[in-house]
Amino acid sequence: MNDIARRTVFFVSDGTGITAETLGHSLLAQFPEARFRQVRAPFIDDIDKAIDCATQIREAAAEDGVRPIVFSTLVNQATVDALHKSDALFLDLFERFIGPLEAELGQRSTHAVGRFHGIADSLNYKHRIEAINFAMAHDDGISSEGELAEADVILVGVSRSGKTPTSLYLAMQFGVKAANYPLIPEDFERNKLPGELHKYRGKLFGLTIAPERLSQIRQERRPNSRYAALENCRYEIDAAHKLMRRENIRCLDSTTKSIEEISATILQTIRVDRPGF
Amino acid sequence: MNDIARRTVFFVSDGTGITAETLGHSLLAQFPEARFRQVRAPFIDDIDKAIDCATQIREAAAEDGVRPIVFSTLVNQATVDALHKSDALFLDLFERFIGPLEAELGQRSTHAVGRFHGIADSLNYKHRIEAINFAMAHDDGISSEGELAEADVILVGVSRSGKTPTSLYLAMQFGVKAANYPLIPEDFERNKLPGELHKYRGKLFGLTIAPERLSQIRQERRPNSRYAALENCRYEIDAAHKLMRRENIRCLDSTTKSIEEISATILQTIRVDRPGF
Numbered sequence: 001m002n003d004i005a006r007r008t009v010f011f012v013s014d015g016t017g018i019t020a021e022t023l024g025h026s027l028l029a030q031f032p033e034a035r036f037r038q039v040r041a042p043f044i045d046d047i048d049k050a051i052d053c054a055t056q057i058r059e060a061a062a063e064d065g066v067r068p069i070v071f072s073t074l075v076n077q078a079t080v081d082a083l084h085k086s087d088a089l090f091l092d093l094f095e096r097f098i099g100p101l102e103a104e105l106g107q108r109s110t111h112a113v114g115r116f117h118g119i120a121d122s123l124n125y126k127h128r129i130e131a132i133n134f135a136m137a138h139d140d141g142i143s144s145e146g147e148l149a150e151a152d153v154i155l156v157g158v159s160r161s162g163k164t165p166t167s168l169y170l171a172m173q174f175g176v177k178a179a180n181y182p183l184i185p186e187d188f189e190r191n192k193l194p195g196e197l198h199k200y201r202g203k204l205f206g207l208t209i210a211p212e213r214l215s216q217i218r219q220e221r222r223p224n225s226r227y228a229a230l231e232n233c234r235y236e237i238d239a240a241h242k243l244m245r246r247e248n249i250r251c252l253d254s255t256t257k258s259i260e261e262i263s264a265t266i267l268q269t270i271r272v273d274r275p276g277f
Numbered sequence: 278m279n280d281i282a283r284r285t286v287f288f289v290s291d292g293t294g295i296t297a298e299t300l301g302h303s304l305l306a307q308f309p310e311a312r313f314r315q316v317r318a319p320f321i322d323d324i325d326k327a328i329d330c331a332t333q334i335r336e337a338a339a340e341d342g343v344r345p346i347v348f349s350t351l352v353n354q355a356t357v358d359a360l361h362k363s364d365a366l367f368l369d370l371f372e373r374f375i376g377p378l379e380a381e382l383g384q385r386s387t388h389a390v391g392r393f394h395g396i397a398d399s400l401n402y403k404h405r406i407e408a409i410n411f412a413m414a415h416d417d418g419i420s421s422e423g424e425l426a427e428a429d430v431i432l433v434g435v436s437r438s439g440k441t442p443t444s445l446y447l448a449m450q451f452g453v454k455a456a457n458y459p460l461i462p463e464d465f466e467r468n469k470l471p472g473e474l475h476k477y478r479g480k481l482f483g484l485t486i487a488p489e490r491l492s493q494i495r496q497e498r499r500p501n502s503r504y505a506a507l508e509n510c511r512y513e514i515d516a517a518h519k520l521m522r523r524e525n526i527r528c529l530d531s532t533t534k535s536i537e538e539i540s541a542t543i544l545q546t547i548r549v550d551r552p553g554f
Contacts, residue, residue: 015538023374
């Protein structure tokens with residue numbers, strides 16, 4: 001019998017709530033035994049909405065039989081006060097950290113609501129959108145002559161080794177322009193990098209994956225195909241390894257790594273010539 | 278003369294550092310007047326790396342003439358201690374919040390290092406990757422008959438109104454399967470939704486954009502084209518509005534909104550039948 005009470009967790013914000021949710025997830029992952037139900041409460045930017053949210057928190061407490069946990073990034077004190085009329089464990093991210101930051105910087109914070117993208121961030125935002133468009137336009141080897149010059153990184157690896165999601169994450173999170181290029185049997189037969197990749201050695205980063213995992217992923221796409229057969233996956237991965245070793249391409253195994261981990265590792269090895277890198 | 282000292286900000290983590298960076302960015306955006314240089318320090322998962330990082334912090338302090346600010350999600354106390362041998366404003370996310378959470382839950386945290394994806398998260402991770410593949414496979418109207426049944430949301434709007442980056446963000450951040458479908462002049466002439474969209478009215482969500490902004494974005498793609506002409510952008514947006522109004526499609530203006538804001542708003546209005554929504 002499962003006698004652990006379920007807890008409701010609220011992510012409350014005057015903006016998107018993504019900061020509250022990101023930190024909340026990281027903290028809750030430290031308690032793998034606990035059972036959580038998650039509720040997003042974004043755009044709580046006036047007192048009426050905060051009062052409604054407090055009511056939701058009280059209802060969740062009554063339903064669960066234990067008080068909820070609230071991760072909050074509310075900036076406006078009146079909304080904070082309204083929220084605190086309910087009973088919960090409040091983990092207030094701004095309250096804890098804004099004070100020390102103000103003291104350190106000798107400046108008052110703007111206390112601007114919904115400030116997900118500050119002034120300093122708007123250029124970063126533009127870079128991110130451009131990088132997403134770049135990743136889409138240069139996915140899966142669809143790059144014309146000369147276009148890869150603009151890439152910050154070019155991911156290479158066999159089909160379904162994780163290149164596309166990683167390219168998109170690099171773009172979305174960091175504004176890094178990532179192209180990706182599949183290594184296919186024809187490349188192994190020629191024993192040469194495809195297309196113009198030899199021109200951009202410094203930007204190349206290889207992804208590899210365990211043959212068993214690759215076969216499983218490919219099975220979901222094309223069941224019982226030669227493409228998905230374990231033997232073929234072994235051959236392709238082995239040939240890709242040899243090619244990458246010969247060409248001196250740094251390589252990472254994506255089998256048990258998330259796109260976040262792969263991206264953070266790539267950023268440690270490539271050079272991006274923009275502020276923030 | 279600019280007499281504000283530049284501060285170096287470190288994002289230190291035993292994992293990817295993305296949590297530290299997300300919270301850090303939100304907090305720093307509250308100080309738009311300050312000048313920051315950002316340094317990522319991911320994968321600080323042993324004492325030697327923490328000692329190296331402490332050295333980097335001291336060097337930054339010497340260079341800037343002011344001590345750095347450090348956002349940290351280190352879990353291991355020995356690495357925390359090694360880091361704290363340098364002088365900085367330490368904003369330690371786990372230290373502040375793990376204690377209250379342990380007390381509330383009546384459980385010790387695992388103190389597991391690099392725990393970006395906990396056990397509970399691995400299913401979410403799978404959903405996210407599937408959703409990214411789905412968004413890629415159903416971008417820009419490339420959906421075959423019946424395939425849209427699987428979508429959680431279908432974004433519609435004129436070309437370059439923000440559908441693709443929003444679809445990808447919904448997938449990446451929330452594991453939401455988002456297809457997107459452009460509304461093109463032929464649709465306005467026929468005065469009907471394209472393809473099979475009429476079958477999925479409950480999943481449709483419209484994006485619109487100011488004509489001036491749209492024209493500017495399209496100019497970057499195809500300078501001096503009819504496609505980018507302000508007059509044509511006005512016509513398309515107006516026609517799209519009329520079509521969406523007639524078909525009762527909820528619609529959001531993306532002109533001054535980030536993909537985070539658009540996505541959080543969409544999630545408030547659509548129904549996703551999975552835990553966490």
